Amino acid sequence: MNSTLPFSAFATDIDLHAQLAADVLPAYVNTCRWFAGKARQQTGVRVQSVLTLADQPADGQPFYLLILEATYADGEPEQYQLPLAFVPDGTTTDAIPDKGILTTATFADMPGHLVDAIYVARFREALFRHLAASDVVTQPVDGAGQLLFSRGLGLADGAPGDALISRVLPVDSSNSALVFGYASQGELLFMKLYRKLFAQTNPEVEMVAFLTETGGFGAIPAYAGQFTWQQPGTEPITLGMMQRMVADNKDSWDMTGDYLNDFLYAVPNRLFAVKEDVFEKVALLGRRTAEMHLALYKKTDDPAFFSEPFTDDYRTFLTGRFTDLLNRRYDLLVNNYDRLDPQAQRLAWVFMEAKEMIDDFVADFQTRPLGSCRIRIHGDYHLGQVLALPDDYVIIDFEGEPESTIADRKIKHSPLKDVAGMIRSYHYAVSAKLFNAAETEGISPEKLQVVSDRWYKLIRDTYLDAYLDTFGSPHPMFYDNGEINYLLLIYLLEKAVYELGYEISYRPTWVKIPLKGIVDVIREIEKLQPGGQHRQMASAPLHLV
Numbered sequence: 001m002n003s004t005l006p007f008s009a010f011a012t013d014i015d016l017h018a019q020l021a022a023d024v025l026p027a028y029v030n031t032c033r034w035f036a037g038k039a040r041q042q043t044g045v046r047v048q049s050v051l052t053l054a055d056q057p058a059d060g061q062p063f064y065l066l067i068l069e070a071t072y073a074d075g076e077p078e079q080y081q082l083p084l085a086f087v088p089d090g091t092t093t094d095a096i097p098d099k100g101i102l103t104t105a106t107f108a109d110m111p112g113h114l115v116d117a118i119y120v121a122r123f124r125e126a127l128f129r130h131l132a133a134s135d136v137v138t139q140p141v142d143g144a145g146q147l148l149f150s151r152g153l154g155l156a157d158g159a160p161g162d163a164l165i166s167r168v169l170p171v172d173s174s175n176s177a178l179v180f181g182y183a184s185q186g187e188l189l190f191m192k193l194y195r196k197l198f199a200q201t202n203p204e205v206e207m208v209a210f211l212t213e214t215g216g217f218g219a220i221p222a223y224a225g226q227f228t229w230q231q232p233g234t235e236p237i238t239l240g241m242m243q244r245m246v247a248d249n250k251d252s253w254d255m256t257g258d259y260l261n262d263f264l265y266a267v268p269n270r271l272f273a274v275k276e277d278v279f280e281k282v283a284l285l286g287r288r289t290a291e292m293h294l295a296l297y298k299k300t301d302d303p304a305f306f307s308e309p310f311t312d313d314y315r316t317f318l319t320g321r322f323t324d325l326l327n328r329r330y331d332l333l334v335n336n337y338d339r340l341d342p343q344a345q346r347l348a349w350v351f352m353e354a355k356e357m358i359d360d361f362v363a364d365f366q367t368r369p370l371g372s373c374r375i376r377i378h379g380d381y382h383l384g385q386v387l388a389l390p391d392d393y394v395i396i397d398f399e400g401e402p403e404s405t406i407a408d409r410k411i412k413h414s415p416l417k418d419v420a421g422m423i424r425s426y427h428y429a430v431s432a433k434l435f436n437a438a439e440t441e442g443i444s445p446e447k448l449q450v451v452s453d454r455w456y457k458l459i460r461d462t463y464l465d466a467y468l469d470t471f472g473s474p475h476p477m478f479y480d481n482g483e484i485n486y487l488l489l490i491y492l493l494e495k496a497v498y499e500l501g502y503e504i505s506y507r508p509t510w511v512k513i514p515l516k517g518i519v520d521v522i523r524e525i526e527k528l529q530p531g532g533q534h535r536q537m538a539s540a541p542l543h544l545v
């Protein structure tokens with residue numbers, strides 16, 4: 001990649017933008033975890049806009065925030081944020097990982113690399129200082145608007161002269177995580193740089209503000225600021241958000257995996273062994289989940305957070321979206337069937353053969369009487385979204401469902417959709433542990449399935465009992481046990497079908513986990529069929545009517 005112009009002319013260097021679109025971006029984004037279009041038929045990735053972070057700094061090259069547009073053979077294009085830096089050869093002490101290097105490049109005879117700027121300390125510090133100062137950065141290109149930085153209450157200043165420290169958090173997730181602090185105090189703040197962008201305020205900012213200010217919910221990290229791109233006459237686009245850093249946390253996914261080790265060692269010895277603490281921790285998460293939903297149910301004048309009944313519009317939305325998801329997943333499964341292992345293929349058959357029954361089950365949602373209500377929910381609730389402290393939990397990542405449009409992410413659902421998400425996650429934790437361990441290599445997949453189901457069901461019931469018990473008495477969010485069971489089945493099925501796509505795209509050896517989740521729901525639906533054995537799920541301890 002060559003330009004006769006210096007990197008400071010990049011914002012208007014149209015030829016170079018075209019070169020990037022032709023030779024670099026399509027391949028590069030497909031190596032990035034944050035690019036969600038991998039499973040779609042792509043038709044191109046181009047530079048749509050270039051935002052300049054600040055004027056050419058005295059101490060080096062400028063930084064840009066590129067807005068990329070990814071286009072597809074079907075469906076809407078997507079926008080992504082890519083911070084861009086040019087690192088001339090021999091000029092940096094930053095460790096830029098291979099995954100952060102877009103290409104070699106020469107600007108005005110100066111050779112170097114174009115890199116994802118998050119790996120450049122000077123870029124991270126520039127972002128932080130803009131946020132701390134609530135800066136407005138007016139864009140040099142006509143009509144490109146402004147970058148608006150807004151500081152929040154949780155942002156702590158360092159003592160004069162205390163050096164700012166920063167790093168990229170090595171997490172594998174849909175956005176990028178940066179951490180900041182001061183040399184004398186250590187790491188204090190966590191910044192999320194959004195990758196996939198939406199022409200609206202990101203729901204995460206709304207949710208964190210409501211939970212803190214109206215809901216009084218303490219189990220989230222305090223809000224420390226945000227930055228947006230404001231173009232004339234349009235809604236601001238959220239580019240980043242900062243919260244307090246939760247130190248010494250452990251991802252609940254890892255923690256659950258750790259306490260499953262006892263189980264793992266016991267299984268080959270034909271024992272059932274799990275510490276009682278495990279169930280206490282699961283119950284605590286059930287309670288915190290219920291408290292989050294009670295906070296989101298708080299009375300408010302803000303229509304974005306009113307509770308609402310199951311309206312015809314919502315029923316049409318859910319059945320339409322579900323039917324579309326099912327069709328896409330059936331196609332994906334058919335196209336990838338040969339890549340699956342025999343156990344996954346068997347489960348896939350059960351799913352494909354149950355198509356008509358599933359379609360009827362989903363269609364029934366359109367007219368079935370429902371007296372429960374809907375609120376804003378977390379929307380992408382799983383163990384990876386809960387940070388475990390030694391004695392408690394902190395809930396993070398309120399951005400909503402990764403595959404949904406921004407408008408859809410703000411739609412209210414039964415809070416049982418979150419509950420279903422966490423139940424699916426416990427199913428994953430048990431399955432992933434047992435099926436991927438050296439300790440269980442000699443045990444047949446069928447036997448492993450039986451023992452993992454046993455443990456999973458105990459965990460599921462512990463979580464669900466603690467969740468429902470927290471409401472204390474009948475609560476208007478849940479009409480009765482029959483509706484709790486029915487809605488849980490709907491949302492469990494929807495989540496497992498969603499996960500099937502995620503696993504086929506990213507972790508093909510895990511495909512059997514969501515497939516087993518789908519088959520479990522199919523077995524429950526069969527019991528509800530005429531002639532089927534009508535049996536409600538074991539745990540639904542509320543007796544509301």
Ligand SMILES: Nc1ncnc2c1ncn2[C@@H]1O[C@H](COP(=O)(O)OP(=O)(O)O)[C@@H](O)[C@H]1O
Pocket residue numbers: 169171173174175176177190192221243244245246247249251384385396397398399
């Ligand atoms: N406030 C925080 N303090 C410390 N670590 C955090 C904080 N928020 C998130 N993380 C870490 O960053 C990871 C990614 O955050 P998350 O909100 O899930 O981002 P994404 O939207 O990219 O999935 C989390 O799994 C967790 O390890």
Ligand SMILES: O=P(O)(O)O[C@H]1O[C@H](CO)[C@@H](O[C@H]2O[C@H](CO)[C@@H](O)[C@H](O)[C@H]2O)[C@H](O)[C@H]1O
Pocket residue numbers: 173174253380382383384402421424425426428429499502
């Ligand atoms: O964390 P994201 O918001 O990017 O969510 C995506 O990735 C998740 C995996 O990291 C994926 O979650 C699935 O796998 C988890 C275990 O790794 C499990 O706990 C979840 O229950 C399961 O859904 C999520 O579906 C996807 O959207």
